[in-house]
Amino acid sequence: MFVVWLGQRLLLLLAVVFTAASLNFLLPKLAPKNPVETKLLQLTESGGALTDIKDLVRAYEEKFGLDKPLLTQYGNYLRSMARFDLGYSIAHYPARVIDLILRALPWTIGLLLTATFLAFGIGTVLGALIAWERGSRILGFLAPGVMVLAALPYYLLGLVLVYLFAFTWRLFPLQGGFSITAVPALTATFVLDVLRHSILPALSIVLASIGTWALAMRGMMITVQGEDYMAYAQANGLSAGRRFFSYGLRNALLPQVTALALQIGHLAAGAVLVERVFGYPGLGNLLFQAIEQSDYFVIYGVVFIIVLMIAGMMLLVDLLYPLLDPRVRPGGAG
Amino acid sequence: MSGVPLLEIAGLEVRYELVAGPVLAVRDVSLTLRPGQRLGLVGESGSGKTTVALAVMGLLRPPGHVAAGSIRLDGQELVGLHPAAHAAMRLSKVAYVPQGAMNSLNPVLRIGTSIGHALAAHGIRLSRAALDAKVAGLLDRVGLPGAVAARYPHELSGGMKQRVCIAIAISLGPRLIIADEPTSALDVVTQRQVMQTLRAAQEALGSAMILIGHDMGLMAQSVDSMAVMREGHLEEEGAAGAIFSRPAHPYTAELIRSVPVVGGPSKGSKVPDPGTEAQPLLAFEAAGKSYGGGLFGRGAIPALHPLSFSLPATAARIVAVVGQSGSGKTTLGNMALGFTPASTGSVRFAGQDVTGMRGAARLGFRRAVQAVFQDPYSAFNPFYRVGRSLMVPLLQLGVAADRAEARATMEIACRHVGLDPALLDRFAHELSGGQRQRLMVARALTLRPRLLVADEPVSMVDASLRAAILDLLVELRDRHRISILYITHDLATAYAVSDSVLVLHRGRVVEAGDPAEVFVSPAHPYTRLLIDCLPWPDPEHPWGNPVEEAALQREIKDAEGDPPVLRPGAGRLALQCPGLSISR
Numbered sequence: 078m079f080v081v082w083l084g085q086r087l088l089l090l091l092a093v094v095f096t097a098a099s100l101n102f103l104l105p106k107l108a109p110k111n112p113v114e115t116k117l118l119q120l121t122e123s124g125g126a127l128t129d130i131k132d133l134v135r136a137y138e139e140k141f142g143l144d145k146p147l148l149t150q151y152g153n154y155l156r157s158m159a160r161f162d163l164g165y166s167i168a169h170y171p172a173r174v175i176d177l178i179l180r181a182l183p184w185t186i187g188l189l190l191t192a193t194f195l196a197f198g199i200g201t202v203l204g205a206l207i208a209w210e211r212g213s214r215i216l217g218f219l220a221p222g223v224m225v226l227a228a229l230p231y232y233l234l235g236l237v238l239v240y241l242f243a244f245t246w247r248l249f250p251l252q253g254g255f256s257i258t259a260v261p262a263l264t265a266t267f268v269l270d271v272l273r274h275s276i277l278p279a280l281s282i283v284l285a286s287i288g289t290w291a292l293a294m295r296g297m298m299i300t301v302q303g304e305d306y307m308a309y310a311q312a313n314g315l316s317a318g319r320r321f322f323s324y325g326l327r328n329a330l331l332p333q334v335t336a337l338a339l340q341i342g343h344l345a346a347g348a349v350l351v352e353r354v355f356g357y358p359g360l361g362n363l364l365f366q367a368i369e370q371s372d373y374f375v376i377y378g379v380v381f382i383i384v385l386m387i388a389g390m391m392l393l394v395d396l397l398y399p400l401l402d403p404r405v406r407p408g409g410a411g
Numbered sequence: 412m413s414g415v416p417l418l419e420i421a422g423l424e425v426r427y428e429l430v431a432g433p434v435l436a437v438r439d440v441s442l443t444l445r446p447g448q449r450l451g452l453v454g455e456s457g458s459g460k461t462t463v464a465l466a467v468m469g470l471l472r473p474p475g476h477v478a479a480g481s482i483r484l485d486g487q488e489l490v491g492l493h494p495a496a497h498a499a500m501r502l503s504k505v506a507y508v509p510q511g512a513m514n515s516l517n518p519v520l521r522i523g524t525s526i527g528h529a530l531a532a533h534g535i536r537l538s539r540a541a542l543d544a545k546v547a548g549l550l551d552r553v554g555l556p557g558a559v560a561a562r563y564p565h566e567l568s569g570g571m572k573q574r575v576c577i578a579i580a581i582s583l584g585p586r587l588i589i590a591d592e593p594t595s596a597l598d599v600v601t602q603r604q605v606m607q608t609l610r611a612a613q614e615a616l617g618s619a620m621i622l623i624g625h626d627m628g629l630m631a632q633s634v635d636s637m638a639v640m641r642e643g644h645l646e647e648e649g650a651a652g653a654i655f656s657r658p659a660h661p662y663t664a665e666l667i668r669s670v671p672v673v674g675g676p677s678k679g680s681k682v683p684d685p686g687t688e689a690q691p692l693l694a695f696e697a698a699g700k701s702y703g704g705g706l707f708g709r710g711a712i713p714a715l716h717p718l719s720f721s722l723p724a725t726a727a728r729i730v731a732v733v734g735q736s737g738s739g740k741t742t743l744g745n746m747a748l749g750f751t752p753a754s755t756g757s758v759r760f761a762g763q764d765v766t767g768m769r770g771a772a773r774l775g776f777r778r779a780v781q782a783v784f785q786d787p788y789s790a791f792n793p794f795y796r797v798g799r800s801l802m803v804p805l806l807q808l809g810v811a812a813d814r815a816e817a818r819a820t821m822e823i824a825c826r827h828v829g830l831d832p833a834l835l836d837r838f839a840h841e842l843s844g845g846q847r848q849r850l851m852v853a854r855a856l857t858l859r860p861r862l863l864v865a866d867e868p869v870s871m872v873d874a875s876l877r878a879a880i881l882d883l884l885v886e887l888r889d890r891h892r893i894s895i896l897y898i899t900h901d902l903a904t905a906y907a908v909s910d911s912v913l914v915l916h917r918g919r920v921v922e923a924g925d926p927a928e929v930f931v932s933p934a935h936p937y938t939r940l941l942i943d944c945l946p947w948p949d950p951e952h953p954w955g956n957p958v959e960e961a962a963l964q965r966e967i968k969d970a971e972g973d974p975p976v977l978r979p980g981a982g983r984l985a986l987q988c989p990g991l992s993i994s995r
Contacts, residue, residue, distance in 0.1 A: 314502045402519060
């Protein structure tokens with residue numbers, strides 16, 4: 078029973094990745110720009126010779142396979158995707174796309190995932206506390222503040238933070254993942270330097286998304302507190318702590334987990350803006366530059382990796398959810 | 412038995428301080444309870460009976476509070492007790508068996524874990540093995556197998572969940588058990604099992620019990636003294652036997668009288684049978700329903716085995732469909748409403764297949780067949796005034812030409828069901844359960860239907876309202892010539908109002924005929940079991956025991972698959988069960 082269910086989920090995952098990868102191939106083709114020509118024009122502007130540019134374009138197109146019929150290109154594309162061979166960057170030739178991505182990925186995962194989980198944790202507990210048995214006075218006053226935070230987009234909050242902490246008070250660096258002078262190595266100095274650079278972007282994400290988590294959790298927690306099992310737990314003399322965690326929070330958490338999986342999907346898109354604002358060397362920045370330069374293979378590669386990450390997270394939630402909620406366990410009896 | 416009281420409530424007054432002014436929920440209530448005594452706290456919704464229990468347990472929610480009086484348990488004063496001290500007494504000294512056992516257990520915890528939490532809350536720290544043994548022992552005491560400990564609540568039936576709650580209640584050997592309508596959501600057979608389990612557990616502990624409820628039949632069979640409450644006040648108190656034989660207060664007498672009894676007065680139709688008709692009003696033609704099966708063919712599960720019966724078109728009739736939960740009675744009702752298409756055979760209304768209709772015919776059918784459901788709380792859209800729920804079908808189905816006419820029709824219907832038409836401008840949450848259920852009937856009435864499908868319309872309402880709604884059903888039949896499919900697990904009410912009865916067991920009709928025949932002298936062992944389980948409003952009437960039930964259950968099993976027992980009057984339904992003679 079479980080094996081059949083798992084097989085279905087994996088097939089679904091494959092279908093999602095395939096569809097997304099196909100769209101990913103077609104969409105940039107609709108853009109009127111020719112990437113090779115763009116690149117060459119850039120070169121000429123910076124002092125190169127203007128002669129024989131048409132021949133050069135043709136030569137490069139041949140090299141990257143851009144002269145072949147669309148269907149052939151599509152076939153080649155799918156084949157290489159399946160082998161994780163993402164090709165070469167046009168803009169940074171001869172850098173391999175996979176290398177560019179692997180260099181950016183740790184920054185994105187380190188910053189965004191950490192910030193998201195942090196915001197999720199703090200926001201969820203905060204929301205639950207605000208709702209708990211009509212809340213204490215202090216937490217009650219927090220609710221409007223939380224609502225304001227929920228309304229702010231995080232790149233905007235990021236700009237404000239940069240202006241205040243980096244530009245005006247100079248407490249943190251303006252941008253980048255680490256100082257230009259730092260030597261990337263696993264030394265205490267470098268790690269501290271990276272941490273110092275990550276605080277502002279992380280703070281902007283955490284602050285801006287705590288509100289959303291807290292509001293959603295508050296609503297769920299109020300609903301859950303009306304359930305019969307909450308009253309019954311109290312009638313059995315269960316301690317407030319036990320009722321809060323094992324009964325209230327535990328049940329109100331279920332929809333939050335679904336939302337978390339969706340949120341991680343949105344992250345990749347939101348990352349572009351945050352990383353852009355802070356000049357952070359992550360996946361979002363890489364994607365932004367690639368789009369600017371019509372660097373098809375990098376776009377393909379980054380989007381493909383993002384799709385894989387989202388689909389993977391969805392599968393993970395599908396697998397985790399039955400552990401959290403026995404009522405949705407496949408095959409009935411658990 | 413010692414004369415020292417276990418619980419002494421004196422001059423209790425509970426007030427809710429609302430913005431509009433204080434509301435007295437309980438005033439001047441005094442009660443005493445000896446160890447081992449079973450007290451029935453009787454009253455309708457809003458009478459303050461549950462509020463008294465909450466005060467004893469220290470669970471009144473602000474703005475409610477004890478304004479005056481004292482509550483002494485085992486000599487200890489509970490009014491003004493520190494909340495932590497009160498919490499420590501819950502379960503260990505005062506245990507609570509909840510009303511909604513369906514939802515009282517945390518859905519994400521295994522049963523064993525829930526029981527473990529209750530024990531741990533009172534300082535009982537056990538090793539894994541010792542806890543497992545303790546849980547298994549508790550489950551055994553309420554007649555559940557030890558394997559239940561590893562199950563989740565959604566995997567258990569309502570009766571099993573209620574037993575789990577009883578197991579938790581007795582886990583610390585409390586001095587007092589408060590059971591708040593512990594069986595109100597259960598069918599009669601399960602109700603008797605659970606109630607007998609609760610009594611046995613309470614007697615084994617020697618603790619006292621307060622049973623809160625409004626069902627006088629259940630009280631007569633379960634308690635030895637009673638206290639009757641109305642509007643926050645104690646109207647009468649005394650030994651159960653004395654109260655049932657000579658109620659001192661007219662309200663008590665009214666409550667006892669309002670309990671329908673099998674063999675008592677019944678309100679069958681006086682209109683003679685029309686004889687054979689070319690086209691009956693409603694006809695099941697070898698109609699059956701099964702779920703599952705299909706492509707991967709793991710075998711379909713029958714919810715209702717094929718059956719044929721019909722309701723006459725020229726005379727209005729009330730046909731009762733009775734059985735336990737899972738007997739297929741609600742499936743039958745939904746098929747008549749056209750909500751559930753038949754898997755085999757067909758259901759015809761005035762000659763037309765109820766699932767095959769389109770356009771105007773379908774609208775006509777929707778108008779002619781109306782429904783009243785069990786739960787009046789979830790039947791209204793909370794966003795709109797209730798009047799809107801009544802008006803939409805009137806305009807949609809073309810019964811009323813405009814809003815003014817619709818309004819007039821609605822107001823007439825409201826008066827018919829004994830409601831003030833001003834209630835139409837309220838929201839559902841502003842109405843009581845009884846008012847909502849009357850509105851449901853009014854809604855059905857405005858459309859002047861020919862058939863009403865009433866699925867447990869009185870199982871969630873108070874005794875006095877139950878009588879009023881049953882009277883209303885009879886009036887619909889006699890004055891408005893509306894036929895009714897009355898679906899219920901309560902045989903006493905079915906007896907009181909119906910003209911014919913179908914007894915369903917596991918999707919098959921086991922017995923059918925006139926209610927006076929079927930209910931007064933049941934022929935099939937299953938019908939006998941249902942009758943035996945009815946709690947009579949008479950403490951002297953026997954309520955059966957597990958040994959008798961086991962014997963009947965064996966008989967029922969042996970009779971499974973037999974053709975139904977047709978009693979006098981069954982011919983009127985033209986009942987046939989195709990396939991039965993083939994399968995066995």
